[in-house]
Amino acid sequence: MSQSAPRETGKRDNAEALARLREVLASGDEARIAASVAAFHPSDLADLIESLGDDERVAMLSALPAGVASEALVEMEEEEHPEEILVALAPRKRAELLQQLPADDAVDLIADLDPEERAQLLAELPVEEAGELRDLLLYGEDTAGGLMTTELVAVPHHLKAAQAIGEVRRQGREVEAFYNVFVVDEQRRLLGTVPLDDLILADPERPVAELVVPPLATVLPSMDQEEVGRLMSRYNLVSVPVVLEGGRLVGRITFDDVIDVLEEEQTEDIFRLAGLYEEEVRGEWSDAVRGRLPWLFLNLLTAILAASVVYLFSSTIQQAVILAAIMPIIAGMGGNAGTQALAVTVRRIALSGKAMPGRWRVVVKEVVVGMVNGAALGALTAALSVVVGGHATLGLVVLLAMWGNILVAGFAGSFVPLLLDRLGIDPAVASSIFVTTFTDLCGFLLLLGLGSAILL
Amino acid sequence: MSQSAPRETGKRDNAEALARLREVLASGDEARIAASVAAFHPSDLADLIESLGDDERVAMLSALPAGVASEALVEMEEEEHPEEILVALAPRKRAELLQQLPADDAVDLIADLDPEERAQLLAELPVEEAGELRDLLLYGEDTAGGLMTTELVAVPHHLKAAQAIGEVRRQGREVEAFYNVFVVDEQRRLLGTVPLDDLILADPERPVAELVVPPLATVLPSMDQEEVGRLMSRYNLVSVPVVLEGGRLVGRITFDDVIDVLEEEQTEDIFRLAGLYEEEVRGEWSDAVRGRLPWLFLNLLTAILAASVVYLFSSTIQQAVILAAIMPIIAGMGGNAGTQALAVTVRRIALSGKAMPGRWRVVVKEVVVGMVNGAALGALTAALSVVVGGHATLGLVVLLAMWGNILVAGFAGSFVPLLLDRLGIDPAVASSIFVTTFTDLCGFLLLLGLGSAILL
Numbered sequence: 014m015s016q017s018a019p020r021e022t023g024k025r026d027n028a029e030a031l032a033r034l035r036e037v038l039a040s041g042d043e044a045r046i047a048a049s050v051a052a053f054h055p056s057d058l059a060d061l062i063e064s065l066g067d068d069e070r071v072a073m074l075s076a077l078p079a080g081v082a083s084e085a086l087v088e089m090e091e092e093e094h095p096e097e098i099l100v101a102l103a104p105r106k107r108a109e110l111l112q113q114l115p116a117d118d119a120v121d122l123i124a125d126l127d128p129e130e131r132a133q134l135l136a137e138l139p140v141e142e143a144g145e146l147r148d149l150l151l152y153g154e155d156t157a158g159g160l161m162t163t164e165l166v167a168v169p170h171h172l173k174a175a176q177a178i179g180e181v182r183r184q185g186r187e188v189e190a191f192y193n194v195f196v197v198d199e200q201r202r203l204l205g206t207v208p209l210d211d212l213i214l215a216d217p218e219r220p221v222a223e224l225v226v227p228p229l230a231t232v233l234p235s236m237d238q239e240e241v242g243r244l245m246s247r248y249n250l251v252s253v254p255v256v257l258e259g260g261r262l263v264g265r266i267t268f269d270d271v272i273d274v275l276e277e278e279q280t281e282d283i284f285r286l287a288g289l290y291e292e293e294v295r296g297e298w299s300d301a302v303r304g305r306l307p308w309l310f311l312n313l314l315t316a317i318l319a320a321s322v323v324y325l326f327s328s329t330i331q332q333a334v335i336l337a338a339i340m341p342i343i344a345g346m347g348g349n350a351g352t353q354a355l356a357v358t359v360r361r362i363a364l365s366g367k368a369m370p371g372r373w374r375v376v377v378k379e380v381v382v383g384m385v386n387g388a389a390l391g392a393l394t395a396a397l398s399v400v401v402g403g404h405a406t407l408g409l410v411v412l413l414a415m416w417g418n419i420l421v422a423g424f425a426g427s428f429v430p431l432l433l434d435r436l437g438i439d440p441a442v443a444s445s446i447f448v449t450t451f452t453d454l455c456g457f458l459l460l461l462g463l464g465s466a467i468l469l
Numbered sequence: 470m471s472q473s474a475p476r477e478t479g480k481r482d483n484a485e486a487l488a489r490l491r492e493v494l495a496s497g498d499e500a501r502i503a504a505s506v507a508a509f510h511p512s513d514l515a516d517l518i519e520s521l522g523d524d525e526r527v528a529m530l531s532a533l534p535a536g537v538a539s540e541a542l543v544e545m546e547e548e549e550h551p552e553e554i555l556v557a558l559a560p561r562k563r564a565e566l567l568q569q570l571p572a573d574d575a576v577d578l579i580a581d582l583d584p585e586e587r588a589q590l591l592a593e594l595p596v597e598e599a600g601e602l603r604d605l606l607l608y609g610e611d612t613a614g615g616l617m618t619t620e621l622v623a624v625p626h627h628l629k630a631a632q633a634i635g636e637v638r639r640q641g642r643e644v645e646a647f648y649n650v651f652v653v654d655e656q657r658r659l660l661g662t663v664p665l666d667d668l669i670l671a672d673p674e675r676p677v678a679e680l681v682v683p684p685l686a687t688v689l690p691s692m693d694q695e696e697v698g699r700l701m702s703r704y705n706l707v708s709v710p711v712v713l714e715g716g717r718l719v720g721r722i723t724f725d726d727v728i729d730v731l732e733e734e735q736t737e738d739i740f741r742l743a744g745l746y747e748e749e750v751r752g753e754w755s756d757a758v759r760g761r762l763p764w765l766f767l768n769l770l771t772a773i774l775a776a777s778v779v780y781l782f783s784s785t786i787q788q789a790v791i792l793a794a795i796m797p798i799i800a801g802m803g804g805n806a807g808t809q810a811l812a813v814t815v816r817r818i819a820l821s822g823k824a825m826p827g828r829w830r831v832v833v834k835e836v837v838v839g840m841v842n843g844a845a846l847g848a849l850t851a852a853l854s855v856v857v858g859g860h861a862t863l864g865l866v867v868l869l870a871m872w873g874n875i876l877v878a879g880f881a882g883s884f885v886p887l888l889l890d891r892l893g894i895d896p897a898v899a900s901s902i903f904v905t906t907f908t909d910l911c912g913f914l915l916l917l918g919l920g921s922a923i924l925l
Contacts, residue, residue: 054685056703182670191666192648192707209665210647214638229510246732247512249725251648251707268724269705275728276702279735280816286739287812287901288805294817298837305809306842312805313846316798317853324794324857330786337793338780341909342772344797348804349744349768349902353761356743360736361750381754386762390769397773401780445743445901446805453797 031064038065038072046076055081059088062098071101079109086110087118092293096125100134108137111146117162117270120149124159157241158234160274161255161264164188167195168221170204175217177207192251195262196225202260203228231256234263241266242274282363285441286356288312308446315450319344319457326461329469335402336464339394339411343460346390347418347452352445354379354426362430362440372435376427383423384416391415410467414459422452487520494521494528502532511537515544518554527557535565542566543574548749552581556590564593567602573618573726576605580615613697614690616730617711617720620644623651624677626660631673633663648707651718652681658716659684687712690719695819697722698730738819741897742812744768764902771906775800775913782917785925791858792920795850795867799916802846803874803908808901810835810882818886818896828891832883839879840872847871866923870915878908 037049050058062070062085074082089095099107099122111119111134123131123146131150135143145163152158166184168177181194193206205225215224229248232241232255245253245268255264284292292304323330323340330337358375395412399405426448430440493505506514518526518541530538545551555563555578567575567590579587579602587606591599601619608614622640624633637650649662661681671680685704688697688711701709701724711720740748748760779786779796786793814831851868855861882904886896 054704178669181666185666185670209669210637210641213634213665213669214641246725246728248510249728251724268707268728269702272702272705272724272728272731275731275735276820279731279738280820282735283739283742283812283816286742287808289809289812292813294813294820298834298841301813301834301838302841305806305838306845309802309805309842309846310849313798313802313849316801319801320794320798323797324791327790327794330793331790334783334787335780337786337796338776338783340776340793341779341797341800341913342769342776345772345775345905345909346765346769348905349765350761352743352902353745353765356739356745357748357750357757360739364732364736364750378754378757382757382761385754385758386765389762390765393766393769446808449801449804449905453801457797 030061034061034073035065035069038069038076041072041076043076046073047078047081050077050081055084056088058085059090063089063093067097067101070098074098074110075102075106079106079113083110083113083118086122087114090295091125092295094125096122099123100126100130104137107134111138112142115162115164116142116145116149117160117264120146120159121154124150124154152234155238156234157232157236157238157255157266158264160238160241160270161234161266163264165195165254165262165265166191167197167201167262168207170196170198170222170225172221173217174212174215174219174221174224177212177221178217181209181212192267193265195254195265196221197262201262203231203254203256203262206254228254232266233258238274239278242271242278245271246275278363281439282359282441285439286359286444288444288446312446312450315447316453319450319453322454322457323461326457326465329461329465332469333407333464335398335407336460336468339398340457340460342394343411343414343418344453344456346394346415347422347456348445348449350383350386350419351422351426351448351452354382354423355430355445355448358427358430359440362434372431375431376424379423379427380420381423383420387416387419387423390419406468410460410463413463414456417459418452418456421455422448425451486517490517490521490529491525494525494532497528497532499532502529503534503537506533506537511540511544514541515546519545519549523553523557526554530554530566531558531562535562535569539566539569539574542578543570546751547581548751550581552578555579556582556586560593563590567594568598571618571620572598572601572605573616573720576602576615577610580606580610608690611694612690613688613692613694613711613722614720616694616697616726617690617722619720621651621710621718621721622647623653623657623718624663626652626654626678626681628677629673630668630671630675630677630680633668633677634673637665637668648723649721651710651721652677653718657718659687659710659712659718662710684710688722689714694730695734698727698734701727702731734819737895738815738897741895742815742900744900744902768902768906771903772909775906775909778910778913779917782913782921785917785921788925789863789920791854791863792916792924795854796913796916798850799867799870799874800909800912802850802871803878803912804901804905806839806842806875807878807882807904807908810838810879811886811901811904814883814886815896818890828887831887832880835879835883836876837879839876842879843872843875846875862924866916866919869919870912873915874908874912877911878904881907 034049037045062073065073086095086099099110123134135146149158149163164187166181166188168180172180177194185191193208194212195206196204198204205227207221207224207226211224229250230244230253232244232253234255241253252265252267254262255266256262280294288308290304290308292301361375391412394415395408398411399408433442434440490505493501518529521529542551542555555566579590591602605614620643622637622644624636628636633650641647649664650668651662652660654660661683663677663680663682667680685706686700686709688700688709690711697709708721708723710718711722712718736750744764746760746764748757817831847868850871851864854867855864889898890896
């Protein structure tokens with residue numbers, strides 16, 4: 014065997030592999046092309062294909078056996094648009110590719126096509142398979158139905174262990190990596206599962222019904238994928254059955270889908286908090302400009318709002334120009350404290366799921382934290398202002414403004430995401446950018462308002 | 470069977486269950502206590518225990534059978550300090566609990582104890598088991614060695630399929646949820662795996678050696694847990710073998726560990742970006758103050774640095790007070806653009822792993838994005854300034870300052886995390902708080918510097 018060292022991403026020797034591949038591709042010899050990548054894992058092959066030009070990609074996938082080509086397509090990054098390669102293939106080839114794939118992967122692949130192209134592809138498939146894909150396409154991409162595969166191993170409850178193993182052998186040939194055997198009644202309603210290891214360990218004569226473990230959890234096809242992920246992660250499930258309202262088993266979701274969901278949600282949360290929407294991690298600069306500029310314009314409007322507060326206090330600043338220097342400290346520290354409260358709250362919501370206990374106690378906690386941190390930071394900044402500015406009233410103004418702003422930051426950083434969540438909106442939309450604008454506005458108002466009232 | 474509806478977190482009916490549990494606990498009747506929670510999943514039981522007071526927790530775990538109690542302890546949140554309950558139990562009981570657990574879970578549980586308490590616990594265990602735990606304790610908590618379990622099913626390569634199934638039956642009784650059977654040579658060096666489903670499907674007379682699949686990946690005990698997660702997620706592995714340098718099999722890591730790692734890393738990334746270090750999602754206000762205040766003080770110092778730039782330009786502001794109103798717009802927009810660049814870059818590094826291709830091209834992309842967005846935002850803000858301020862030179866100053874600051878933001882937001890990553894430091898440490906301070910400083914310098922040079 015190959016004593017393989019741990020491979021990290023398989024991208025290290027990419028350049029060399031790519032050069033070799035291009036040479037073989039140019040030869041047009043299908044057997045040589047297939048042989049040159051035979052040793053590759055689909056994920057690594059997908060990386061290689063992503064490094065090719067559009068025409069090369071099509072030539073490559075045309076030359077590969079359908080089983081290899083289809084798996085590589087599935088492993089490509091979404092933003093590389095594997096579905097466009099699929100469409101560019103010869104009709105017979107692309108139908109063959111789709112048939113090789115588990116139904117959930119096939120649906121993911123064609124879900125991004127426009128309706129006419131998709132209808133064309135489905136028309137090229139055998140009626141039964143096309144019907145199955147159409148059924149799956151009806152579920153939203155972000156739901157359990159969109160995530161599940163319909164291929165699974167299910168045995169009737171009246172079999173004995175040895176018979177069940179026989180049945181598993183028969184069905185297992187068609188099904189990729191299964192970890193649990195589902196047990197169903199005559200109407201294909203789910204009774205439970207038998208872990209594969211238990212089935213092997215059992216006395217061959219024992220009825221399967223005695224080995225059945227009731228499912229720890231089942232999910233409906235309409236369940237949000239994030240909830241599915243939370244459920245499987247909570248109970249350490251390697252797979253979870255998807256059932257209809259009446260209990261009929263229609264599919265299963267496996268751990269690898271959940272890992273993908275977790276990574277997706279992770280990127281989304283971080284991006285939203287940073288004021289990024291619909292941006293791809295590896296996108297081009299032009300996509301980044303298109304994605305970010307509208308939000309920056311929106312932020313510009315809110316920044317102008319904050320600035321107009323300063324403008325209104327022009328004469329105050331002219332009389333006590335030191336306030337102009339203290340302004341950014343008050344506003345900035347409020348923004349920082351607000352961002353901290355926001356991150357903790359958003360994460361707490363994400364980890365707790367819908368049934369978050371003690372929701373509003375979080376706001377109380379953040380206000381208390383703001384009160385304490387605000388007093389400490391306010392006192393320090395006030396002392397410094399008195400030293401530089403030379404009179405005690407300035408210290409009082411700075412203390413109150415800093416204290417107030419950090420308290421408000423704690424409130425806004427926790428209340429806004431909790432409120433959004435309660436309203437059914439993604440709490441991460443309350444990005445730090447908006448909280449920052451809010452604390453800017455508040456900080457300016459407090460400092461300059463108090464300044465003109467007390468100081469002048 | 471119970472046609473269980475999808476349960477989301479099991480916390481919904483917590484209050485009622487808790488009241489009932491307290492009643493039973495007060496009775497002190499061990500059999501009744503055990504019976505009252507017999508139907509609970511360990512995760513749900515752990516939630517219940519977390520709602521109890523310290524003394525109740527100990528009473529509860531003393532009353533439960535060791536198998537149930539140990540699993541519930543493992544499922545408790547780290548911040549609830551399950552190890553303290555363990556230590557509070559009677560010596561015989563706690564030794565029994567530790568012996569019930571897979572070695573990796575037992576190690577996680579006792580890793581947070583102080584050395585004397587840990588030594589005491591280990592002394593209460595049989596020599597062999599204590600030795601195994603001591604071995605695992607030597608690996609860092611965040612490494613493959615710290616993550617792995619040493620319990621696994623491994624068969625010698627010379628067996629036939631039917632013999633191997635017999636061997637799996639024998640070993641399998643001791644091992645929790647295994648998905649792959651490892652195949653080893655006489656020196657227990659890993660040859661590969663046989664998926665459990667393949668073993669069942671195989672002709673009973675076929676030698677195991679013919680069924681062996683070389684491992685897609687193996688990891689060394691020293692590998693960072695984040696790398697392990699990336700590897701398993703990339704290749705959709707349900708488990709990965711841990712081997713020593715010579716190829717000797719010492720443990721395995723399963724998908725559920727990886728899901729935990731992913732969630733942990735996700736929290737860590739979001740927290741670091743928000744300037745939070747070592748804070749617990751469900752921590753108390755006093756912990757939050759202790760965790761956040763030092764960083765806010767550090768930020769205060771950098772904010773004072775930025776403010777002192779403003780202070781230096783006091784006379785400029787006095788002569789053109791409108792600059793004080795424009796200041797926060799320039800600084801704030803720079804901060805927003807920098808946060809966006811930072812989030813994309815940090816996420817890109819996290820998803821790519823150590824071998825990130827095209828590292829420095831990311832900086833070029835972000836500078837280009839900053840150039841385009843800066844020009845657009847600068848032009849708009851400049852136009853507005855001319856309308857409000859009444860002279861064209863002010864527009865020029867504003868345009869150049871905004872443009873420059875957003876360009877700098879793109880550079881800093883991408884270069885700093887990439888540099889940190891190259892230096893082996895977590896790139897998320899380049900939190901948006903620091904980028905924001907940097908763009909504040911830069912924005913003030915540009916606006917006020919250009920203002921005093923061109924405007925006055």
